[in-house]
Amino acid sequence: xxxxxxxxxxxxxxxxxxxxxxxxxxxxxxxxxxxxxxxxxxxxxxxxxxxxxxxxxxxxxxxxxxxxxxxxxxxxxxxxxxxxxxxxxxxxxxxxxxxxxxxxxxxxxxxxxxxxxxxxxxxxxxxxxxxxxxxxxxxxxxxxxxxxxxxxxxxxxxxxxxxxxxxxxxxxxxxxxxxxxxxxxxxxxxxxxxxxxxxxxxxxxxxxx
Amino acid sequence: xxxxxxxxxxxxxxxxxxxxxxxxxxxxxxxxxxxxxxxxxxxxxxxxxxxxxxxxxxxxxxxxxxxxxxxxxxxxxxxxxxxxxxxxxxxxxxxxxxxxxxxxxxxxxxxxxxxxxxxxxxxxxxxxxxxxxxxxxxxxxxxxxxxxxxxxxxxxxxxxxxxxxxxxxxxxxxxxxxxxxxxxxxxxxxxxxxxxxxxxxxxxxxxxx
Numbered sequence: 208x209x210x211x212x213x214x215x216x217x218x219x220x221x222x223x224x225x226x227x228x229x230x231x232x233x234x235x236x237x238x239x240x241x242x243x244x245x246x247x248x249x250x251x252x253x254x255x256x257x258x259x260x261x262x263x264x265x266x267x268x269x270x271x272x273x274x275x276x277x278x279x280x281x282x283x284x285x286x287x288x289x290x291x292x293x294x295x296x297x298x299x300x301x302x303x304x305x306x307x308x309x310x311x312x313x314x315x316x317x318x319x320x321x322x323x324x325x326x327x328x329x330x331x332x333x334x335x336x337x338x339x340x341x342x343x344x345x346x347x348x349x350x351x352x353x354x355x356x357x358x359x360x361x362x363x364x365x366x367x368x369x370x371x372x373x374x375x376x377x378x379x380x381x382x383x384x385x386x387x388x389x390x391x392x393x394x395x396x397x398x399x400x401x402x403x404x405x406x407x408x409x410x411x412x413x414x415x416x
Numbered sequence: 417x418x419x420x421x422x423x424x425x426x427x428x429x430x431x432x433x434x435x436x437x438x439x440x441x442x443x444x445x446x447x448x449x450x451x452x453x454x455x456x457x458x459x460x461x462x463x464x465x466x467x468x469x470x471x472x473x474x475x476x477x478x479x480x481x482x483x484x485x486x487x488x489x490x491x492x493x494x495x496x497x498x499x500x501x502x503x504x505x506x507x508x509x510x511x512x513x514x515x516x517x518x519x520x521x522x523x524x525x526x527x528x529x530x531x532x533x534x535x536x537x538x539x540x541x542x543x544x545x546x547x548x549x550x551x552x553x554x555x556x557x558x559x560x561x562x563x564x565x566x567x568x569x570x571x572x573x574x575x576x577x578x579x580x581x582x583x584x585x586x587x588x589x590x591x592x593x594x595x596x597x598x599x600x601x602x603x604x605x606x607x608x609x610x611x612x613x614x615x616x617x618x619x620x621x622x623x624x625x
Contacts, residue, residue, distance in 0.1 A: 252550070259549030289612050293605055318610030326605035333598035340468030341461070342592050343575070344599070351571045352596070353603050358564040360607035362557055364615065383551050384608070387561070388601055389542035390553070394562050395600070396502055396535035396593070398569035401527030403498050406573065 210236070213246045217254040224254065232257045232271055234279070256378070260385055274381050281377045292380040293325050306331040312346070316353060359391065419445070422455045426463040433463065441466045441480055443488070465587070469594060483590050490586045501589040502534050515540040521558060525566075568600065 214221045227233035233253055236244030253275070260266040260274065277292070305327045313320055313327070320327060337344055363383060370376035423430045436442035442462055445453030462484070469475040469483065486501070514536045522529055522536070529536060546553055572592060579585035 256549055259545060262545070289609050293609070313606065313610075316610070318606065319613040320606055320609045324606065324609055326602055326609065330599065330602035330606055333595075333602050336468060336471075337591075337595040337599055340465055340591050340595050342588070342595050344596070348571055348575070349599075352568060352600060353607065355564045355567040355571075356600060356603040357607045357611065358567075359561060359604055360611045362560045362564075363604070363608050364611045366552070366557070367612075368615065379551070380608075382546075382549050384605070386542075386546040386549050386551050387553070388604075390539065390546055390558075391561060391565060391600070391604070392597055393535055393539035393542050394565040395568055395572070395597075397522065397527065397529055397533065397539055398562065398566045399572050399589075399593070400498050400502070400529045400533055400535065401522075401525070402566065402569045402573045403576075404528040406577065 208246050209243065210246065213250055213254065216251055217258070219254055219258055227254065227257055230268060230272065232268070232275055256382060259382070266385060278378055278381070289380060290321070290324070292377060292384060303328065304331065306335065308346075309334065312349060312353065316350075316357075363387070417455050418452065419455065422459055422463065425460055426467070428463055428467055436463065436466055439477060439481065441477070441484055465591060468591070475594060487587055487590070498589060499530070499533070501586060501593060512537065513540065515544065517555070518543065521555070521562065525559075525562060572596070 208216070210221055210224055213219075214224055217224075219227075224233065228235060233250060236246040236250065239245050257271055257275070260271050261268070266274070305322065309327060309331045310322070334344055334349070363380075366383060367376045367379045370379050417425070419430055419433055422428075423433055426433075428436075433442065437444060442459060445455040445459065448454050466480055466484070469480050470477070475483070514531065518536060518540045519531070543553055543558070572589075575592060576585045576588045579588050
């Protein structure tokens with residue numbers, strides 16, 4: 208298909224597609240003349256992915272580029288996927304050190320995680336930022352949160368392992384992580400209202416089932 | 417204390433404090449002369465909160481203003497706190513309609529939630545955005561995620577209910593929601609690596625305990 212048809216099929220304007228091409232987020236079509244190129248279903252899929260990451264995952268362009276580069280050359284072993292995905296995902300700037308508390312938590316939970324995993328740095332930073340702002344995150348609280356997120360992760364990993372190819376598994380991990388984050392955060396808020404309503408004093412307390 | 421001491425104690429430069437004052441994020445000090453005002457511990461606490469929301473929660477200034485206004489006039493009933501907090505929290509722009517699927521999920525889970533809660537709209541939007549990007553979010557998967565986030569919410573609500581005053585509970589809900597979000601997302605990534613490592617083929621499979 209031509210670029211105008213790619214635009215029509217994806218709902219992304221031609222000038223945005225040209226921007227994606229210039230930025231290396233979309234692979235070039237096959238040239239059919241000096242000024243014309245042909246695009247196919249792989250381009251449709253890639254445009255939808257880039258659009259979703261930028262618009263809904265609010266992923267910066269540079270990180271989108273890292274992600275699509277990883278998708279174009281996936282690692283040989285499936286268990287390396289998460290490392291690649293997590294390094295490609297945007298992470299807040301970190302202090303560069305895993306806190307002893309976080310290292311201890313992971314040890315205590317029996318979690319096997321590379322000691323320099325970016326997620327451990329992000330976790331250390333997020334915990335200390337919350338505490339600086341006056342959130343009392345006790346060890347016990349962190350353990351509760353960790354056990355809930357382990358359930359989430361088990362679902363995530365099952366989805367990724369069900370993929371047909373390593374490339375598809377990588378796509379699922381990246382897209383699933385970035386785009387399911389907002390789903391989880393919205394679920395947290397909905398669940399907060401539900402839990403609160405069910406407590407004594409809440410509007411749902413004692414209502415018939 | 418004078419503004420220079422407030423700056424010293426919070427680590428926030430004087431020109432940023434003046435910006436917070438102009439934007440209504442920080443309540444004025446009590447004037448001691450035409451050009452001088454006196455600040456106290458309430459100002460220190462407020463500056464730390466604003467700083468944390470802006471820097472780590474990446475909350476836009478307008479939402480920070482809504483949040484601090486809510487903190488300054490908390491609702492009379494504690495069970496209205498979450499509604500106030502969630503309306504004040506930054507949410508992605510929504511389509512304006514709760515999807516029948518999300519309404520059905522909440523009903524099925526027995527969750528009591530106001531049908532026009534912003535979190536329900538955010539959830540509907542997040543689910544459809546993920547699907548458009550090719551994440552197969554099946555009903556069963558959503559239910560698993562929802563049950564994990566219900567555990568998170570139970571911890572959240574317990575923390576907020578433990579607060580001494582309604583104002584303090586509101587602060588805990590807002591700060592806890594915005595600043596614990598990054599903690600949960602980092603925990604999800606760490607747990608993904610741990611779960612993946614423990615599966616057959618992972619680097620942690622079969623290692624001694």
